[in-house]
Amino acid sequence: QQQVKQSPQSLIVQKGGISIINCAYENTAFDYFPWYQQFPGKGPALLIAIRPDVSEKKEGRFTISFNKSAKQFSLHIMDSQPGDSATYFCAASLNQAGTALIFGKGTTLSVSS
């Protein structure tokens, strides 16, 4: 019930291409779904987040698509750049102060130039 399943484990995309990472959750009580970007030796940085009352959210080159009925959400990175090469984590939680995030296992993205 508390798991967040993320795929793929690794992804190689050519520069300018679209990177797509998928996540699925089980707990229907989750109502906050962020994506984090992490570079080696650094803490995760919040990229974009969505609530279940919307099906899509876009910020620059990053878009979250959310399918409440399927309990799935995905991150799309448009026009992928070598600087986007990092590990990406999806997460989920209850949107309550004091509630911890449950993370997916991560996707290592490599964007070739």
Next chain:
Amino acid sequence: GAVVSQHPSRVICKSGTSVKIECRSLDFQATTMFWYRQFPKQSLMLMATSNEGSKATYEQGVEKDKFLINHASLTLSTLTVTSAHPEDSSFYICSARNRDRGEKLFFGSGTQLSVL
């Protein structure tokens, strides 16, 4: 805004010693902070929830006597790894939720602990 500072960034210690890691919210108050542990190429695993002015809540399997957490103020939480052993070597990351910025959770830059 919403900066979480974690110190030190890297520490090497001998087996049997104790190590303290600090997590500070620099420009906001955090009644709750979270401590995560991350092994190489793996996800973040929640260790404990640190509540200002009260005892921390530990996740199943995390030894509270080994990983001491103190949240003495609204801007500071500390994690002390007591009697560290090589298997405690890991990347430790703290995070804090900014009450003024809704549900967003901000992370420190992490501490790489190596126990010899």
